Amino acid sequence: KPSAPSGSGSSGKKKVAFVTNGVASFWTIASAGVKAAGEKFGVDAQTLMPAEGIVGQKRMIEDLLTRGIDGIAVSPIDPANQTGLLNEAAKRTKLVTHDSDAPDSARLIYIGMDNYKAGRLCGDLVREAMPKGGSVMIFIGRLEQDNAKRRRQGTIDAILGRPENPANFDPPGTVLEGNGFKILGTLTDEFNFAKGKANVEDTLAKHPDVNCMVGLFAYNPPLMLEVLQQAGKLGQVKMIAFDEDDATLAGIQKGTVHGTVVQNPYMYGFKSVEVLAELAKGNNAVIPANKFIDIPARQIRKDNVDEFWADLKAKTGSGK
Amino acid sequence: MKKILGITALLALVCIITAILSEGFLSGYNIENLARRTALLGIISIGVAFVIITGGIDLSVGSVVCLVGCGLPWLLTKQNWSMPAALAAVALVSVGIGIFHGVIITKLRIAPFVVTLCGLMMYRGIARGFTQDQTVGFGGEFTGLRTLATGQISIPFVDGFTLPAPCVFLLVAALLAAIFLNRTIWGRYMLALGRNEEAARYSGINTDRMVIVAYVICSALSGLGGMLYVLDSNTAQPVDFGNFYELYAIAAAVLGGCSLRGGEGTIVGILVGAALIMVLRNMIMLTTNYTNIEFAIIGAVLLIGVIADELVKRYAMRRRAARALLAETKPS
Amino acid sequence: MKKILGITALLALVCIITAILSEGFLSGYNIENLARRTALLGIISIGVAFVIITGGIDLSVGSVVCLVGCGLPWLLTKQNWSMPAALAAVALVSVGIGIFHGVIITKLRIAPFVVTLCGLMMYRGIARGFTQDQTVGFGGEFTGLRTLATGQISIPFVDGFTLPAPCVFLLVAALLAAIFLNRTIWGRYMLALGRNEEAARYSGINTDRMVIVAYVICSALSGLGGMLYVLDSNTAQPVDFGNFYELYAIAAAVLGGCSLRGGEGTIVGILVGAALIMVLRNMIMLTTNYTNIEFAIIGAVLLIGVIADELVKRYAMRRRAARALLAETKPS
Amino acid sequence: MSAPLLEVRKLSKSFPGVRALKGVSIALQPAEVLAVIGENGAGKSTLMKILAGVQRPDSGAILMNGAEVEIRSVHDALARGIALIHQELNLADNLDVASNIFLGREPLRGGLVDTKRIRREARKFLDAVGLDVDPATLVGTLPIGCQQLVEIAKALSVNARVLIMDEPTSSLSAGEAEKLFKVIHDLRSSGVSVIYISHRLGEVKKLADRVTVLRDGENAGDLAREEISHNGMVKLMVGRDISQFYPHEPHTPGQIVLEVAGIRTPAHPGHALSFTLCAGEIVGVAGLVGAGRTEMLETLFGVTPALGGTMLVAGKEIAPRSPLEAIGVGLALVPEDRKRQGVILEMTVRDNVSLASLRKDQRAGFRNGRRERELSAEMIGSLRIKTPHDRQIVQFLSGGNQQKVVLGKWLALRPRVLFLDEPTRGIDVGAKQEIYRLMEELAREGVAILFVSSEMEEILGMSDRALVMHEGRITGELARAGLSDEAVMRLATAGEKVAA
Numbered sequence A: 001k002p003s004a005p006s007g008s009g010s011s012g013k014k015k016v017a018f019v020t021n022g023v024a025s026f027w028t029i030a031s032a033g034v035k036a037a038g039e040k041f042g043v044d045a046q047t048l049m050p051a052e053g054i055v056g057q058k059r060m061i062e063d064l065l066t067r068g069i070d071g072i073a074v075s076p077i078d079p080a081n082q083t084g085l086l087n088e089a090a091k092r093t094k095l096v097t098h099d100s101d102a103p104d105s106a107r108l109i110y111i112g113m114d115n116y117k118a119g120r121l122c123g124d125l126v127r128e129a130m131p132k133g134g135s136v137m138i139f140i141g142r143l144e145q146d147n148a149k150r151r152r153q154g155t156i157d158a159i160l161g162r163p164e165n166p167a168n169f170d171p172p173g174t175v176l177e178g179n180g181f182k183i184l185g186t187l188t189d190e191f192n193f194a195k196g197k198a199n200v201e202d203t204l205a206k207h208p209d210v211n212c213m214v215g216l217f218a219y220n221p222p223l224m225l226e227v228l229q230q231a232g233k234l235g236q237v238k239m240i241a242f243d244e245d246d247a248t249l250a251g252i253q254k255g256t257v258h259g260t261v262v263q264n265p266y267m268y269g270f271k272s273v274e275v276l277a278e279l280a281k282g283n284n285a286v287i288p289a290n291k292f293i294d295i296p297a298r299q300i301r302k303d304n305v306d307e308f309w310a311d312l313k314a315k316t317g318s319g320k
Numbered sequence B, C: 001m002k003k004i005l006g007i008t009a010l011l012a013l014v015c016i017i018t019a020i021l022s023e024g025f026l027s028g029y030n031i032e033n034l035a036r037r038t039a040l041l042g043i044i045s046i047g048v049a050f051v052i053i054t055g056g057i058d059l060s061v062g063s064v065v066c067l068v069g070c071g072l073p074w075l076l077t078k079q080n081w082s083m084p085a086a087l088a089a090v091a092l093v094s095v096g097i098g099i100f101h102g103v104i105i106t107k108l109r110i111a112p113f114v115v116t117l118c119g120l121m122m123y124r125g126i127a128r129g130f131t132q133d134q135t136v137g138f139g140g141e142f143t144g145l146r147t148l149a150t151g152q153i154s155i156p157f158v159d160g161f162t163l164p165a166p167c168v169f170l171l172v173a174a175l176l177a178a179i180f181l182n183r184t185i186w187g188r189y190m191l192a193l194g195r196n197e198e199a200a201r202y203s204g205i206n207t208d209r210m211v212i213v214a215y216v217i218c219s220a221l222s223g224l225g226g227m228l229y230v231l232d233s234n235t236a237q238p239v240d241f242g243n244f245y246e247l248y249a250i251a252a253a254v255l256g257g258c259s260l261r262g263g264e265g266t267i268v269g270i271l272v273g274a275a276l277i278m279v280l281r282n283m284i285m286l287t288t289n290y291t292n293i294e295f296a297i298i299g300a301v302l303l304i305g306v307i308a309d310e311l312v313k314r315y316a317m318r319r320r321a322a323r324a325l326l327a328e329t330k331p332s
Numbered sequence D: 001m002s003a004p005l006l007e008v009r010k011l012s013k014s015f016p017g018v019r020a021l022k023g024v025s026i027a028l029q030p031a032e033v034l035a036v037i038g039e040n041g042a043g044k045s046t047l048m049k050i051l052a053g054v055q056r057p058d059s060g061a062i063l064m065n066g067a068e069v070e071i072r073s074v075h076d077a078l079a080r081g082i083a084l085i086h087q088e089l090n091l092a093d094n095l096d097v098a099s100n101i102f103l104g105r106e107p108l109r110g111g112l113v114d115t116k117r118i119r120r121e122a123r124k125f126l127d128a129v130g131l132d133v134d135p136a137t138l139v140g141t142l143p144i145g146c147q148q149l150v151e152i153a154k155a156l157s158v159n160a161r162v163l164i165m166d167e168p169t170s171s172l173s174a175g176e177a178e179k180l181f182k183v184i185h186d187l188r189s190s191g192v193s194v195i196y197i198s199h200r201l202g203e204v205k206k207l208a209d210r211v212t213v214l215r216d217g218e219n220a221g222d223l224a225r226e227e228i229s230h231n232g233m234v235k236l237m238v239g240r241d242i243s244q245f246y247p248h249e250p251h252t253p254g255q256i257v258l259e260v261a262g263i264r265t266p267a268h269p270g271h272a273l274s275f276t277l278c279a280g281e282i283v284g285v286a287g288l289v290g291a292g293r294t295e296m297l298e299t300l301f302g303v304t305p306a307l308g309g310t311m312l313v314a315g316k317e318i319a320p321r322s323p324l325e326a327i328g329v330g331l332a333l334v335p336e337d338r339k340r341q342g343v344i345l346e347m348t349v350r351d352n353v354s355l356a357s358l359r360k361d362q363r364a365g366f367r368n369g370r371r372e373r374e375l376s377a378e379m380i381g382s383l384r385i386k387t388p389h390d391r392q393i394v395q396f397l398s399g400g401n402q403q404k405v406v407l408g409k410w411l412a413l414r415p416r417v418l419f420l421d422e423p424t425r426g427i428d429v430g431a432k433q434e435i436y437r438l439m440e441e442l443a444r445e446g447v448a449i450l451f452v453s454s455e456m457e458e459i460l461g462m463s464d465r466a467l468v469m470h471e472g473r474i475t476g477e478l479a480r481a482g483l484s485d486e487a488v489m490r491l492a493t494a495g496e497k498v499a500a
């Protein structure tokens, strides 16, 4: 185990870091990819999850630069405003972005997907689950980070049948109608699980006849399942999920969740480290002309859930 | 119980307003939810109230909730401990933390604020350490254990409402706490030392032991709360599970009539305080679409509550004085 | 300055250990980063220290940081206010908050803990309200203004290190604070009333005014800190910008020798305390891969620090007593 | 006759539930020492606080040199030359002596506090009160008696025209008090007027040019210089004669109940304390302030455990490490500082009286409510505690009655040995006499009483035997026959010259 690295070169291995935008189980899967790629490409690869938002992420990146890192992959929390920090990092080391892009910065490449498009996939699942339309409530951890905003907007636009417009933003408090659907609102919980659960419960109290719930952060769907089960409304209220929490996948198997949109966090981690390792060796050919490695999101439904889950378990080694 | 009249009236008012504005409020389902949330907050608030009554403060409540809330599923699902062993472990840790705080505060005479502030940082750090920052939960297992938090007890002759299991814990805890505080010698000792520790010591009270007991009660109830919270939500993330709960708990206790100067507090008041906080949040959810100003509203209500309480007290005192004066000047 | 000897030694120790374990630690780049972070924390810690010295507490620091940190870019970029107007607005709000706290605490006699706890909830709630929970930042604009936080001042004859601009703010604030506290009558009054408010009042001091001034200093420096934080990071998320900063600030002040009982504290000590917290975090990042236990370590160091301080004090006292005993029993 | 320097006309002041002053009038001539006396709660301190700007009156007028003035704040009062030495100590113990003396009136230099000048000038005032400490010493490190002198120096530094002293000698003993009297004489000679409040009537007789007596917030009468006599003052204060002030009758001591051999206190570990105490005996402990008497009692009672030596209670050796253990063997202590260590001010009479007995009367950890009621009723009756009911908050009782509550708390435990530390400190004559009467009764019932007092008359009047302490040592023991003013003073100063 790397216990006390002190600058590049002491162990001979190149050092790269994978910085996330927060602490979440989603990133745990990514860190499995980071580890696997680190072993495969012979680099010291570390996953860092800032617990304190933007200020914490900045501090982490600065300290990584101090440590003498050979490459950093980062998921910027607020790309538009973190350009300065990213450029500073790009000056001192190889910098790539993952999960959330910062196109205006000097990052070498973006590895990930388009959250707006993934959101649209999610919206499509809603329409698929409810061909006749109905009322929908959206749950999400926070609305501040760029990827969350875009994901939600994609979902809304797809449900309402709007054309693609990633720059659009509907305020969370407004009720939106169209295409036979009524989007009742978007509730955030700031990662407070008790509140996340209370949000779902209060929705049932306020709108007893709600038809569909969409959970856009990995932990939202499990909390929703929890509440629906306690309220005896499993299956009655359609559920659309995002990401691949175990409870979500189990729900899809049982049919209580219609489907989920999965990114591929494992590949985010793996690809990021792969690219950084190659760059560190001086191989710049890994960067395509469009400076984008697409790791597309996928829709998982009852028909492909078993295969997906088995694959996931194999990759993260959580099958035991 | 004049002290909690104001807060009870406020609670009633908020309930009435919400009931008028939202049909869902009085539904059995919503009331069950409110009862369960109040129970969870109430349990930790009672704990913190004991510390406040002895003139101390405990800022580590939220972190103990996190430590137990993450520790229990971690032990059960990741370390494969047996259920009794895991329960015993979290109970021991909770009590141990209380003893640790109490001993440092009484024997080394370090301010409770500082000791428990360190606790706030440490216990969450430890939970993040052993879970490796990963979300832990029960998956679909341990449904029996989870009934402790999710179970519903049907009440005879009442339809459409079943009592959530945490309420039973709350009622038992509140009853025991009230008896302890008001009917036992230890309870009286705590009230006395909260007012004047030196005089209590000179009266032959082992004040150090009483203070330690108060911190143990607080940590134990925080641990119980943490267990129920995680059994209820089924999953916990160490970075933010229980964040700021100490502040809610203290707010509930203060709303309920505990004075931070020590020596004052009623258990019923604390329950009313906890219920008020939960009903306020519920109200904002049910009647508006702006949940992000929830905190602003709770903060404002809390502040207005204590200010009104203070002003009413002053007014009452002035009236009493005036009446006494009148009685004196009137020829008898 | 015997009081801060221990903490200064601890800081030196941590620095030496980190320097040995990590080459990067002593690089100009890292020292600049550390200096800037210490400056930012130091500024809000000095503010909170004034409140602590008068025997109060301010839990709203982090929320004021959030309010100003989100408010400034919001006014400039979303509301298109002119820079002087926006700066004046956040300054006014900060000072206004201090007056608000001070007046409620002194005139209505409500515990500072409660008042500022409500502030903690309210100001963040307000920030979340007006930003609609959206991240706000300066984009690529306002580079001139941002120099206040990101600027580097080269020092004559020193290569490879430039002084981060916030350090200038810190030095000015610390100098003014030290002079204010030790050499002006108001500083005296604060020290006196922090220890014995009645004594101060009976000496003809307008204690209420002094308390209000302390809260204003605290809020003003919190606002300054919030401005510098957001100018430094260029962006702020209302949900967690400044979260828990009050606790760090209080921890820095306590580490630096402020007693929560009031009437004690040195400005230099606070700077050392702030630096210690920042160096500890830096050490963990530079020398280990376990950043998630960072908090556990800070909490533990803080606790060990105050315990050691207490034990050393006791030991010194016992030695003095023993010496006195010797002198007394010796025939003169 | 010209207008008085300071005059108060029909001043009234009410607190919630109490009318502290009901139209009180006083007049103070230039260069006069006016004593204001009265029972506890008569309104003396309230009146003085109003004059010093700490509190505002409800109605009435204050005149200076015949012109009506309004005193809105302490600052106002100081500006008009009125300074008050409060009944309780009011110093910031985190600041040094000089800073405390000039607190609120610091001389400035270039906008900053002129520390050098403060220290230099402080020296002058310290010399005046005969306190030989460095002005840079932290006040917190000084013993209570010295702090009281600092407080007096502080009042002198105002250069007031009217100096009010509210029980300045309550924590001073003979030596320091003498110094103070000299200061007062000097002040008078230089034209300053002094209002002097004290429960020690001997002092009043010695000092006062005139006496104003307050009773229940009203004027009860004035005494001119030649009319001042002990009985005259008492009669005006309590409205009746109190004959035979010290009800002492010699007791025949029973068996030895407390035997102290070589006990060392943490404050004075250099000296071993030894003495014995018999059942039914009242033993006084005399000494100057800081002689270590409180320390001795606290050590015997387990508050600050002894560093060595042995202690036998009824023949059984014990070494109490907490009051709890001391109580267990039948000891009880009525502490020196009533408000801090004696009562819990915010609790009721009943709760205070029963506090120490809860453990004894418990039923499996539960309180025995009926027993508590019986106990408080019994104590209110037998100690004649003046209270409307036993649910009254102790804060609202007068000092003497608070002291009786403390006594009641201990008598409920039926102690074998009762330690009393300054049992009559700040208590009016009526209450004093009741406490003496109680001591007598208890001794007759066989309780051994050890009482510390700084009042010479009390020591002489009440002891069967007296121990005298000086700087942590017991310098002598005087049997009743050998008890005299001079003998006690000689031992209390250990042969040093008494400052007079």
Ligand SMILES: Nc1ncnc2c1ncn2[C@@H]1O[C@H](COP(=O)(O)OP(=O)(O)OP(=O)(O)O)[C@@H](O)[C@H]1O
Pocket (backbone or CB within 6 Å): D015, D016, D018, D019, D020, D038, D039, D040, D041, D042, D043, D044, D045, D046, D047, D087, D395, D396, D397, D398, D399, D426, D428
């Ligand atoms: N701040 C206050 N609040 C309420 N009651 C008060 C207050 N101050 C004094 N009192 C009451 O006013 C009355 C007069 O009190 P005061 O202190 O003036 O008496 P005193 O003559 O100085 O007595 P003592 O000899 O015990 O010092 C008492 O009944 C007292 O309880």
Ligand SMILES: Nc1ncnc2c1ncn2[C@@H]1O[C@H](COP(=O)(O)OP(=O)(O)OP(=O)(O)O)[C@@H](O)[C@H]1O
Pocket (backbone or CB within 6 Å): D142, D143, D144, D145, D171, D173, D267, D287, D288, D289, D290, D291, D292, D293, D294, D295, D296, D336, D454
């Ligand atoms: N808290 C303390 N810390 C250090 N020394 C103390 C402390 N309290 C008292 N002393 C010292 O102990 C000695 C005895 O003080 P103590 O109060 O016991 O005297 P006393 O004879 O009871 O006087 P008094 O008449 O004031 O009751 C004094 O010389 C004092 O300096």
Ligand SMILES: [Mg+2]
Pocket (backbone or CB within 6 Å): D044, D045, D046, D087, D166
């Ligand atoms: Mg008085």
Ligand SMILES: [Mg+2]
Pocket (backbone or CB within 6 Å): D293, D294, D295, D336, D421
């Ligand atoms: Mg004494």
